[in-house]
Amino acid sequence: MIGLKDLLFYCFILFLCSTSSESFKILVYTNLFGHSHVKVMATVADALTDAGHNVTVLMPIIEQQFINKTCLKSTKNVIFVEQDDKLKALMATRSKRFETLWTSGFNNPFVVAKKSKLMSELFSEHCRKVMSEKKLIEQIKSENFDLAITEPFDTCAYAFFEAISIRAHVAVYSCSRLDHVSEVIGQPAAPSYVPGMTSLFGEKMNIWDRFLNFYLYKANSYAFSRIGDENYRVAKEFYPNIRSWREVVPEATFLFTNYIPYLDFPAPIFDKMIPIGGLTVKTDQKEVQLEEKWSKILDERKKNVLISFGSNARSEEMPIEYKNALLKVFQSMSDTTFIWKYENPEDPFTKHLKNVYLSAWLPQNELLADPRLTLFITHGGLASVLELAMTEKPAIMIPVAADQTRNAQMMKRHGVAAVLKKFDLANPVKIQEVIEEIMTDSSYRENAKRLAEILHNQPTDPKETLVKYVEFAARFGKLPLLDNYGRHQSFVEYFFLDIISIISFTVLVSSYLFYRLLGYLFRKCRGSSIKNKKE
Incomplete structure (x- = not known):
């Protein structure tokens, strides 16, 4: 006969079994570049570690100053990819050129082109260093991670994911939108009322503002796409059979955006785009005590x-x-x-x-x-x-x-x-x-x-949302049925130009036939009237 103590013990074990969640092996790829980017990705890694998952963070070093400022707290398994001499030299050049940020107009097409060339050189050299680490790549491939996470700000991660044959991946934005990603995943840009990533305007724009907003959207998309294409070119030197970031990014199971619907401008999004805005902000009084x-x-x-x-x-x-x-x-x-x-x-x-x-x-x-x-x-x-x-x-x-x-x-x-x-x-x-x-x-x-x-007082919590969706992605992998088919359509199909052409042609032909019919009836009636008068 089971005693009271035994019964309580079995109930406790049953409780633990029912409340424990499956632990996944997760790889987070994040460059040490830009404090805001580093902070967001570190917060994501720590949230998943705190939820009981086995998280490894791969950190290729672009800015050496962040080597002791990774923002990681609970995540301890970190792999750094050191800079080489050429990358160090490019970073020194970047530091000098970025002094002009205070005086240059960043909506100037020449400035956009110049910065695009500089960033493309910098990130492609970084990608060459990462993809040349074949021993590291094989080591990580052998780990058989359930899921990979990165920010598509830098697309070298997608070449890396191809090299390790990752089964599924999700994307995290440190900003609310990335114009070059919007284009490849088929997210409607709606530049007539949605400010692009580098827009100078709010949602209410006159005709000139709308033109500039569209131009800046395209220029920014081009600049980052150029970086992505250069990364892909470099990565193929080491792994010729990998696919382009343009093919891999849309396969992300989910895309987490640093976006709060009430705070940001209303804009069209997909079911696979998940808002987690505010994830990095500390609001608990215990966490914000001043020294x-x-x-x-x-x-x-x-x-x-x-x-x-x-x-x-x-x-x-x-x-x-x-x-x-x-x-x-x-x-x-x-x-x-x-x-x-x-x-x-x-x-x-x-x-x-x-x-x-x-x-x-x-x-x-x-x-x-x-x-x-x-x-x-x-x-x-x-x-x-x-x-x-x-x-x-x-x-x-x-x-x-x-x-x-x-x-x-x-x-x-x-x-x-x-x-x-x-x-x-x-x-x-x-x-x-x-x-x-x-x-x-x-x-x-x-x-x-x-x-x-x-x-x-939002009805959802960004940290809980992140953990639940990441666990779902790790369990079920890629979800191609969430892919937006609009990205596969041609310009003509997407904007109904074929249907509009058919309707326009039909209207024109019908109008012409109706006109000819009216002319015929008019002449018929007129001829009958003249005949009657003669009689």
Whole structure:
């Protein structure tokens, strides 16, 4: 006879069996390039590790500065692919050329072409290094991973997946959309009302705006497609039988986008596109506790402003006239503390100002979550935008490049941000006027509070959504029936031009026959009338 203790023990074992989920072997391929990209992919890896899966992260190094800033916490199995000398030289060249971000117009076709050539050289050399690691590739192939994950920002991962014969893969965007991916998967771009990735406009555009939006969509798609095609050319030198990224990307079981439907511009998506926007934002009070150093700084004055332009547009490389203009603003607003992410905090140009603090690194999420922070001046990278949106902070958006203008217009649409051009940084009067406007106009803070409340009460949780869909993809592999057939259609078929032509031809022929019939009847009636008169 089973005793009470035995019964409880069996019930406990049954409970564990019923609640435990299957553990999958998952490969995450993410370059060490761009903090926002690294952070998103690291958060994905950690979420899956925390869910009990066996996660391996492959990190080819493009930017050496991130070697100790992988953003990984619980995921320990990490494989680095080191830079070679040629890649190091290209990165040094890139750093010099990217100084022009502060002064160049990134919607200029010549700038787009120049940056495209530079990025293509950089990523193709990186891809050559990765694909030359045949011993590593064979080692990873022998692991028989259930699923691979990457961001299609860099398409070399898809050549790697082909080389290891991965059974299925999913994609993760660190932004809300990637124009070159939209084209190959057949996602409708709708440029007449949906701002492209590098668009300068919101959803309401006049005829010239719509033309520029379409042009920028195509230019951006071309630039990234060029990188992808060059990666494929290089990868084929080592594995001649692999397929192009244009064939492999659409086979992704799911595409996870850093997109929050209420926050972003409404746009057409597919069933296989899964929003996980806000995944990287820390909102739990236990996670956003400030260090004492920063807490003391916020206590010094009632008004506090955080300034950060991200990792690509380095503040220390800002034109001197921009720096001087900001100094004038700091001096005239002595009752306000300014905390500035500045790569060279030993720079003496602010030493005479007691209300300015420079730091090469800032706990941005934690500072934004603190109620003592008044305003955020930002370049408008999506990671920063999501953090300020979910922490009730009004902002001044000063886009520098990439998707930042689009993000700025997105926040302006919600009434939580004012938007300046980067060239306005040379105008201290304008900068101060906008800062004071946002600080005194309560509508900005009220709108920010309402937006954050909506985002915190969404019916879905991004982390849970990610884990469930990844587990589904790992279990069932590729799902070709979710593939959008529209991508296989010709231009004529997709836009109904054949049907429109048939209808137009039918209408024209019918109209002509009707016209001839009317003419015949008219002549018949007229002839009868004349005959009757003669009689």
